[in-house]
Amino acid sequence: MTEAVATNTVLTAQGEPAQHGLKEHSDGDWANRVPVQTRSERPKSTDVADFPQVTGREAVWKFTPVAKLDALLNGELDGSRIPVSVSEAPGVAAEWVARGDARIGRAGVPEERGAAAAWSAFDEAHLITVASEESTTVVVDRSALDAAPRAAHTVIEAAPHAQGLIILENSGSAQLSENVEIVVGDGAKITVVSVQQWNDEAIHLASHYATVGRDASLTHIVVSLGGGIVRLNPSIHLDHEGANGEAFGAYFADAGQHLEHQVYLDHDAPHTRSRVTYKGALQGEGAHTVWIGDVLIRNSATGTDSYEQNRNLVLTEGTRADSIPNLEIETGDIEGAGHASATGRFDDEHIFYLQSRGISAEEARKLVVRGFLIEVISQIGDPATVERLQAAVEAELDDSVR
Numbered sequence: 001m002t003e004a005v006a007t008n009t010v011l012t013a014q015g016e017p018a019q020h021g022l023k024e025h026s027d028g029d030w031a032n033r034v035p036v037q038t039r040s041e042r043p044k045s046t047d048v049a050d051f052p053q054v055t056g057r058e059a060v061w062k063f064t065p066v067a068k069l070d071a072l073l074n075g076e077l078d079g080s081r082i083p084v085s086v087s088e089a090p091g092v093a094a095e096w097v098a099r100g101d102a103r104i105g106r107a108g109v110p111e112e113r114g115a116a117a118a119w120s121a122f123d124e125a126h127l128i129t130v131a132s133e134e135s136t137t138v139v140v141d142r143s144a145l146d147a148a149p150r151a152a153h154t155v156i157e158a159a160p161h162a163q164g165l166i167i168l169e170n171s172g173s174a175q176l177s178e179n180v181e182i183v184v185g186d187g188a189k190i191t192v193v194s195v196q197q198w199n200d201e202a203i204h205l206a207s208h209y210a211t212v213g214r215d216a217s218l219t220h221i222v223v224s225l226g227g228g229i230v231r232l233n234p235s236i237h238l239d240h241e242g243a244n245g246e247a248f249g250a251y252f253a254d255a256g257q258h259l260e261h262q263v264y265l266d267h268d269a270p271h272t273r274s275r276v277t278y279k280g281a282l283q284g285e286g287a288h289t290v291w292i293g294d295v296l297i298r299n300s301a302t303g304t305d306s307y308e309q310n311r312n313l314v315l316t317e318g319t320r321a322d323s324i325p326n327l328e329i330e331t332g333d334i335e336g337a338g339h340a341s342a343t344g345r346f347d348d349e350h351i352f353y354l355q356s357r358g359i360s361a362e363e364a365r366k367l368v369v370r371g372f373l374i375e376v377i378s379q380i381g382d383p384a385t386v387e388r389l390q391a392a393v394e395a396e397l398d399d400s401v402r
Helices: 066-074 113-121 348-356 361-380 383-400
Strands: 092-098 124-130 137-142 149-158 163-172 175-184 189-198 203-212 217-226 229-238 244-253 258-267 273-282 288-297 305-314 320-329 336-344
Touching: 066 113, 066 175, 066 203, 113 149, 113 175, 113 203, 124 137, 124 163, 149 163, 149 189, 175 189, 175 217, 189 203, 189 229, 189 383, 203 217, 203 244, 217 229, 217 258, 217 361, 217 383, 229 244, 229 273, 244 258, 244 288, 244 361, 244 383, 258 273, 258 305, 273 288, 273 320, 273 361, 288 305, 288 336, 305 320, 305 361, 320 336, 361 383
Parallel strands: 124 149, 137 163, 149 175, 163 189, 175 203, 189 217, 203 229, 217 244, 229 258, 244 273, 258 288, 273 305, 288 320, 305 336
Antiparallel strands: 092 124
């Protein structure tokens, strides 16, 4: 009697034995679905259809409460002009341009579904041009939105050798997804500030893209104090020799509030420089902050000088601060590069020192937090704005620092 012998031989479509490991799995082509390992490899598109539905398991979304963002990620967005006012300033012009205008799309392209959805939906872009070589300040007020899901697109362009401070003021109600492009001409020196003081229920998704010209400088500052969910991700591309990029951020998360910032500095030219400093405070049950810092020094970026840091100050129990610095270097010919991250409670020695000078424990804690955040807020350079934001931080502290 012949005994049947079981084998695990795999046959090809032609009925011939296949080499072990070369048969395609029935659950998909995994060879072409390897997860993206670096920031520079992420797929880019302005068409939302090119991005799959967000599950929350993706690297770019894994810290975000995506279930609360369905209207902005998957719904129909109103892409008409948003209510906005721009203060008058010499050498500054503001206009609305059609989405096909050649001045759109120069600073960057979406890397995720939220930004692509906003890009796919907007009808016109708000173009702000700064041409003055004397320093000037412009305030762009967006406080008249409502809770309807909206898409917006803003382009800020600094002419060669221009100087200016542009402040985007965000307050009131909103369910807004937007892209902001910043184009800095050769030799220009520009500061762009985005202030989030939304109402408690507001949701704001924003992607900022910047390209910095030869020997030009961009200071990008984010101050996030209000809103239910704020997710603001700046990408600064130093793609011309001698370009300088500085990214500052200050945030204060209260109970149930989600504040997220993903920062990207892309060095793609010789002798470029970048500095990243984000600082945050958290208080109250469910307060959640996310900071992810990516710095890429490409092979073309010889002589680069870069450093990034994130500091978080925990004021109460029940909070969560996620902080992830990433540094990718493709050339050994650099001036320097480094990163740091720290999250902790009050320094007891600082509190003790202030108390020894006759200051109450509560007031001492306020002084420590105020000093912690003012390092970033003071970088704005506009006294009125700095004073107002200091007062807003004071109000947060008066509410619940114990």
